[in-house]
Amino acid sequence: MPDVAISTRGLRKTYRTRRGRKVVAVQGLDLEVPTGGVHGFLGPNGSGKTTSIRMLLGLVRSDAGTMTVFGKTVPAQLxxxxxxxxxxxxxxxxxxxxxxxxxxxxxxxxxxAPRTRVGEVLEQTSLGERGNDRFRSYSLGMKQRLAIAATLLKEPDLLIFDEPTNGLDPAGIREIRETMRGLGDQGKTVLVSSHILAEVEQVADTVSIIGHGRLLASGTVAEVIGGSTAPTVKVAVGNHEAATRILTAAGMTVRADGNYLLVEGAPDPADVTRRLAHQELYVSELVPVRADLESVFLELTEGEGL
Ligand SMILES: Nc1ncnc2c1ncn2[C@@H]1O[C@H](COP(=O)(O)OP(=O)(O)OP(=O)(O)O)[C@@H](O)[C@H]1O
Structure with a gap:
């Protein structure tokens, strides 16, 4: 099995609205999804995720570019x-x-598909106990899991879910997340699109972030988070004005955040405490701020007018 499940190069799609206006939905997308595990396909609303997925599935024709799924050219060898x-x-x-x-x-x-698969896929999506209840009595989360169970009937190697948690409550979101994680752990390749970063961060092994139909970042969650944002510490100190002056003079970037100062660019958090203590300003609290996908995403899409 090739170690790349999905690959696109220079993928483009322009729609024409009924009034003849052109909408560039995907403009030169290079996407690479490794085989096995969960891959988050992330981007704001309207960034071209659905269009890209539909092109991969042969539901929408691309204008330019190439696509492969498990090494086969799409749509020709789909x-x-x-x-x-x-x-x-x-x-x-x-x-x-x-x-x-x-x-x-x-x-x-x-x-x-063999009938015996039904019991198996109900178990795989944790619907085993509710399998004999009527569909109409299911919660939204259960309905969505039944949809996933249906896709599993033919034992696919690649699962593509477009915003599967849309409209679900936190419990429903968790259920879907666990189902996706389970599939990834079994060695399936799961491509899941979402505009909600926090949701995907907990389940994805790798991610691609797109904006305006182009790739902005990709890699493991740790790589994408680590590569983009400078380490930040949150500092509680009495005199904000003096502390800001001292730390700025030392080359750090300081922003106020309520009762705290957010300090970026310190070589080491201890450096902040030492410099302030030197000037008799004592830090009562200092917490490293963990970057998350949400902040990376905002940073990447800020200049894009998204
Ligand atoms: N059939 C269509 N005709 C015209 N424009 C379209 C069509 N489908 C999508 N678009 C436009 O293409 C752009 C990309 O849409 P797409 O649905 O692919 O984005 P998305 O990232 O999946 O967004 P969402 O998260 O809102 O579903 C948007 O500007 C959208 O309005």
Whole structure:
């Protein structure tokens, strides 16, 4: 199996609205999704995530660029790999009056998957206990997990989920997150798009951040966080004005944050305490601020007018 599950180079798509206006949805996207694990495909609303996914699935035609899935050129060789891809791009239709299990049994029959898969996929999505309840009694989170269970029927190697937690409450979001994590741990490749960074940060092994249809950053979560933001410490000290003057003179960047000062660019947090103590300003609290994807994302997209 190639170690790259998905690759795109210079992918472009321009839509034409009914009034003839051009909308560039994807403009030269280079995406690389490694095989195995969860890959977060992140970007603000309208940044081109759905369009890119739809092009990969052969649902929208690209204007330029190349795409491969498991080494096969898309869309030309898509039929050769489509059996290995499971995707939820919009909410699938289930029969409300039938149980989750019955719905999956009907689907399994339709796609020629063995009936024994139904019990397995219900377990995989933690729906085992509720499989015999009617679909209409399910919470939104359970409905979404049933949709995931449906994509698992044919045992795909690659799962593509477009904003799977949209509209879910925190418990529902956690359930989906755990399901995705479980699939990644089994060696499946999960591509999950989202505009909510915090949600993906906890589950993704690697991420790609896009803005205006172009790649802004990619790598492991740690690489993306570590590579972009300067270490920051949050400092509580009596005299903000004097402290700001001293630290700024030492080449650090200081911003007020309520009762605290946010100090960027200190070679070592101890340096902040030492410099201030030297001038008889004593720090009562000093906390390193952990960068997260959200702050990296804001930093990357700030200059993009997103
Ligand atoms: N069928 C279409 N016709 C015209 N413009 C479109 C069409 N589909 C998408 N667009 C535009 O293309 C751009 C990218 O949209 P896309 O849905 O791919 O982004 P997204 O990142 O998935 O956003 P969201 O998170 O809101 O779904 C947007 O400006 C959108 O308005």
């Amino acid at each position: 039929p050769e790999v489509v059996g290995r891809i499971g995707a939820i791009v919009e909410s699938p239709k289930f029969f409300p009056a039938f149980t989750g299990r019955k719905n999956l049994e009907l689907l399994a029959e339709a796609i020629g």
